[in-house]
Amino acid sequence: MALPVLICDDSLLARKQVRKSLPDSFDAEFQTAGNGLEALSILRQQEIGLVFLDLTMPELDGIGVLEAIKAERIDCFVIVISADIQPEMQKRVMELGALAFVQKPVSEDKLSGILKQYGLI
Amino acid sequence: MTSIGFSDEQRDCLQEIINVAMGLASDKLARFLNTFVHLQVPSIALVGASHLPAEFEHRYQDAEVALVSQGFFGDEGLRGEAIVLYQMENAHKIAALLGYDVGDVSEIEMLTDISSILTTTFLNGLASQIENSLSYSAPRILSSRQGEVTSMLENTSFHWEHALKVDISYQLIDHSFNCDMILLIPGEAVMNIKHILDRILEAY
Numbered sequence: 001m002a003l004p005v006l007i008c009d010d011s012l013l014a015r016k017q018v019r020k021s022l023p024d025s026f027d028a029e030f031q032t033a034g035n036g037l038e039a040l041s042i043l044r045q046q047e048i049g050l051v052f053l054d055l056t057m058p059e060l061d062g063i064g065v066l067e068a069i070k071a072e073r074i075d076c077f078v079i080v081i082s083a084d085i086q087p088e089m090q091k092r093v094m095e096l097g098a099l100a101f102v103q104k105p106v107s108e109d110k111l112s113g114i115l116k117q118y119g120l121i
Numbered sequence: 122m123t124s125i126g127f128s129d130e131q132r133d134c135l136q137e138i139i140n141v142a143m144g145l146a147s148d149k150l151a152r153f154l155n156t157f158v159h160l161q162v163p164s165i166a167l168v169g170a171s172h173l174p175a176e177f178e179h180r181y182q183d184a185e186v187a188l189v190s191q192g193f194f195g196d197e198g199l200r201g202e203a204i205v206l207y208q209m210e211n212a213h214k215i216a217a218l219l220g221y222d223v224g225d226v227s228e229i230e231m232l233t234d235i236s237s238i239l240t241t242t243f244l245n246g247l248a249s250q251i252e253n254s255l256s257y258s259a260p261r262i263l264s265s266r267q268g269e270v271t272s273m274l275e276n277t278s279f280h281w282e283h284a285l286k287v288d289i290s291y292q293l294i295d296h297s298f299n300c301d302m303i304l305l306i307p308g309e310a311v312m313n314i315k316h317i318l319d320r321i322l323e324a325y
């Protein structure tokens with residue numbers, strides 16, 4: 001059965017890069033969000049298995065989304081894909097419960113290992 | 122503001138490439154300053170170079186300003202001059218954070234260092250995403266008494282057609298630090314950038 005996946009990034013290019021970086025064997029049904037608030041409203045209404053989440057976004061940033069997911073106990077995996085690669089940011093993201101931190105620009109090499117590790121492909 | 126036609130898709134693509142490059146520069150800067158840097162999305166605009174002095178006159182009219190300028194050269198006609206503009210008041214804060222004496226000669230070295238980190242890390246990040254590579258000339262620093270920023274910018278931007286303004290705003294943990302980065306580029310470089318963006322967009 002296809003996994004419901006949410007791609008959240010304010011950049012159209014970045015959202016396309018995520019899609020393009022996913023292997024063919026990854027069976028998913030995609031939705032997209034352009035900022036953190038849009039992402040949360042989808043996450044509150046629907047069952048989403050996996051979120052690809054950008055950090056630096058307008059309205060509500062990725063940290064805000066991770067905090068809300070944790071506080072509201074929303075059940076989903078989150079893979080953060082970010083240009084903000086400072087060690088302290090990576091640490092914060094992992095402490096907030098993200099599965100993995102991926103440095104932008106995203107690629108198939110970077111994603112397939114993580115997806116395999118968690119049995120998603 | 123005169124904006125030279127990027128399509129919406131080209132603009133989104135350029136913004137994302139710039140965000141990634143800026144992330145690399147912030148990480149380098151954070152390591153150099155040994156503090157966490159809060160990264161904001163830099164706003165970008167492409168303007169005619171002749172408009173630059175007027176654009177910045179207002180923002181910097183009452184301030185003592187330092188301007189660091191560095192040339193860059195790459196393949197496919199990609200070349201230009203990167204300028205970083207600081208208010209000295211901001212620079213003094215950073216100097217204090219790093220333990221320099223305010224007004225010390227070494228404060229100038231510090232500014233050159235920070236500018237070089239920002240400029241070369243940023244531009245290398247940009248270049249690698251568009252499969253180009255750049256070399257650089259040595260940075261030059263020009264500081265200014267109040268009110269001279271307009272003539273400094275006039276002198277530097279005189280030879281160039283276009284300017285890609287990247288408005289950088291850094292928030293350090295206890296300090297705010299703003300600077301402007303301006304990339305002065307010739308007309309053919311703008312055309313090249315558009316072709317490169319279209320190539321990237323076609324790939325996705």
